[in-house]
Amino acid sequence: MSKIKAENVNVYYGSKQALFDVSIDIAEKEVTALIGPSGCGKSTFLRCLNRMNDVIEICRVEGSIKMDNLELNSRKLDVVRLRENVGMVFQKPNPFPKTIYENVAYGPTIHGIAQSKEEMDQIVETSLKKAALWNEVKDRLDEIGTGLSGGQQQRLCIARAISVSPEVILMDEPCSALDPIATAQIEELIDDLKKEVTIVIVTHSMSQAARVSQKTGFFHLGKLIEFGPTDKIFKNPDNQQTQDYITGRFG
Amino acid sequence: MNLILVTFIILLAFTSYYFGRKKALVIQSSQRLTALPKFYGYYLAAWCAAPALIIFALWSVFEPSIVKTFILQDYTDQNLTKNELQLIYTKVKALAAGTYTGNITNFLDESANKYIQLKGIANSAKVAIILAILIFSLSFAYRSVQKNDRMREPVEIFLKWVLFVASLGAVLVTIGIVFSLLFEAIRFFQAVKIFDFIFGTHWYPAKTFVRDGQPDPELMKDAFGAVPLFAGTFFIAFIAMCVAIPIGLLSGIYLSEYAGRGIRKYAKPIIEILAGIPTVVYGFFAALTVGPFVKEIGNAMGLEVSAESALAAGAVMGVMIIPFISSLSDDVMTAVPQNLRDGSYAMGATKSETVKKVIFPAALPGIVGSILLAVSRAVGETMIVVMASGLAANLTMNPLESTSTITAQIVVILIGDQQFGDPKTQSAFALGISLFIVTLLLNVIALSVVKKYREKYE
Amino acid sequence: MTSLDPGLPEEEDRQLIQMVSYKYEAEVKDLLLKNPDYLGKIVPIKLTASDDVDQVHKGNYPRDIPEENRRVNDYQLQIYDMLNERGDILSEFNISFFTSPDSREAELAGIASSFMGTVFSILVCLAFSFPVAVLAAIYLEEFAPKNKFTDFIEVNINNLAAVPSIVFGLLGLGVLLAVFNLPRSTPLVGGITLSLMTLPTIIIAARASLKAVPPSIREAALAIGASNMQTTMHHTVPLSMPGTLSGTIIGLAQALGETAPLILIGMVAFVNTIPGTPVDPAASLPVQIYIWSESAERGFVEKVSACIMVLLAFLILMNLAAQIVRHKFEKKWS
Ligand SMILES: Nc1ncnc2c1ncn2[C@@H]1O[C@H](COP(=O)(O)OP(=O)(O)OP(=O)(O)O)[C@@H](O)[C@H]1O
């Protein structure tokens, strides 16, 4: 089942084109990994999916991106509602400098998801549990979120993203600031989450892409070179460039 | 009346906020809300208060002048001057308010009645119009709420407009400055030729004071020559810079290049506090201590020194400016990239060579900018010169004599009761606009130099 | 005083009275009101010395110049010396300096009226400048599109911050007093004038601290579905508040020491009542310093010094407060 269908997406930063005719089908409740050398446009593409490129004034997106047949790249779209449905986790953990509880409760508050304090407590608890952070922080929910360790902060950010029960979560190199143990925890988490949500993850680690994803897309110089099942991409890719990149002979 | 109206609008806005939120909760039971319930409240409240208050404000601004035109229409055939008309209008208003004590003519009485009548009409019209607007805008807003239109976006657009209007405040202040200065200055230049002002060498406005009637134009010509003031201003600023630049720069260099972390940590806040000492304190110091001291030393050396010498005022002003230059030049030099320093050290240069040959030249544009800003400060400084330099405008280049400055003269002219319409008062505004132009030029140049400098190293 | 020597000839009686402050009638009346049974008795009473006697006592008065050039004549000096020998002249801490309004007599003049004037002006200044400045800064930093007009506003603000304060005084005089007919010599007008001056200072500080909020916080909020306005109001602005407040305190401290604009809008008028509202005429501390330092009497010099000390104490406190607030802010991002 296709969740997101991008067709002929072109992105420009001012006069500079960052993406060229990218077409991709992202399947529901699967993990899709995007790999490619630095500056090839992975983040740019990811940010098209929740319209974060709107923030960059010079950025212009062309083409069609449909999620459940809803056109995302349209001026009429309610961006707030989209971002409620498409969460995002960033490269560097960026919890709000507020309490752990407030970090998780912020999304549900602005979207009016919880009707009462009890309901909110419940949402905070389940989100933290899903993010595998509950046991570590349940006694100090009113401590400042920025006081946690890096791995905990990143899981807090994941909890924050899932607190509004999004259908899609975008992760832009979520483990690049973390140590191997924290990375393993996050990967486990991704595995759990994919039962309920569609995940798109950008990563520089081949092994990570191989471990967590079902589909992999390889970007190079703003073009989607190859896209297919992770096994195939890693074992016998069609394209020579892909082959070179994953075997580390690139460049 | 106005107070009741405004209170009513505001109370109504609060009520509509709660009403809107309630309504949202009702809608919630059947449809999905487009925003948080409170936005429904804000939406109604904004539509309730904003149009009504804007109209109210406009009305309050324009009503008086419109009423005035209506009243004074009856006097157009009497060939009265502007001031006389103004006087009549004041009388009419006083009569209408029942506070008039002069003798009442028929005509005046009629006008006062008309005034009361007009005010009454205006008042009821105002209330009616505002009520109509309230009903109209509220019902319009309520329709949107009922249709469950998007609520957050319009509220945010409204807020954005509020923010925008606030940012116009700064522009408004500038416009206010320019117009208030220009308005009086233009009237001044109608009485005194601009040429006489800019190139005249005698400043003695008290001479033009005449009890009744117009002052003698010949007198006017010779009383408002601003050259002594311009000269005095720049002379004192020059003395100040002679004191401030060397000391300020050296201390800036020390702070940015030589001082350790510990010293910086304490020196910076102390310099900030020094920079914040009010100029009236420096002025007192200059008048009470430095002035007599300079005089005594001068006398001991056999020189004739005025107790209010330009030297004393300039020196104290220089001291006042030291922290300003010091902290600005410190900032500028700290901004010089580390790799320039490293490069110089790598070539085996000593610290002082690096400072002299690398850092100082690299920071020069920024330093020049800071110095220009400091000059602008010195030119605009008021209290020190008012208290410590003379108030008589001598055209002199002798630092031991007393001189006066633009700012000091503005204070001298405007202290106590002013009479608008008197060329002496207006001359203060003419001085003000010259001061404004001079400092503006200095600032624009300084800021653009500093900005270019910053961009270079970012 | 008469107890020293009752039944003096009139001329000498007058000279004796000149040695105490003219407030003595009130002081005697107060004492009698409090202790009605003193009436008709001879009791010791403390009176405030006149400024001239005060100066003699402090040794600031040259005794060797001829009598006719002195403000204290030989007879008064003689009385003074007698009293001094008997230990009847006391130096006490002058509490009334803080509780009395200004006066023409140096020994009675206090800072209460100018102090209240300053307090009211600063409050008015804060009320006008802070909200406008913060809103303007938010717009310029978070919402303004990059175009000619917003560039113009920006240049405008930077230049406004460097306009000499006296020009703001002319603005206050030419617009607030002449056009809007606001009451002269009042902290209301003074405060508004000062607020126009502080406006750019606060805007610049607020913009700098908005800029210092890391973009990652904004992205975090946006990514969870907060609108630009919500992101700004819920996250960016609260995080920038310490810097903004510290800038505001610095701006107010500048306004507090400002003298020239207040002189122009008439806050130099002699006010011997303590203002109760911002629309009562008042002076302000720095203006009071100016007024007193223009007076000839030696007694005022000491008043000026005391007043300067009060003012500086305030400024140092405000600067410290600003630095503490800012310090807290710096800690957050480290
Ligand atoms: N805000 C921006 N303004 C201008 N150009 C940008 C901007 N962001 C990205 N680009 C350009 O777009 C191209 C793609 O950038 P993008 O960040 O998508 O790369 P990436 O694949 O995510 O790289 P990395 O692996 O290093 O994160 C790059 O050439 C980059 O220079």
Ligand SMILES: [Mg+2]
């Ligand atoms: Mg990237």
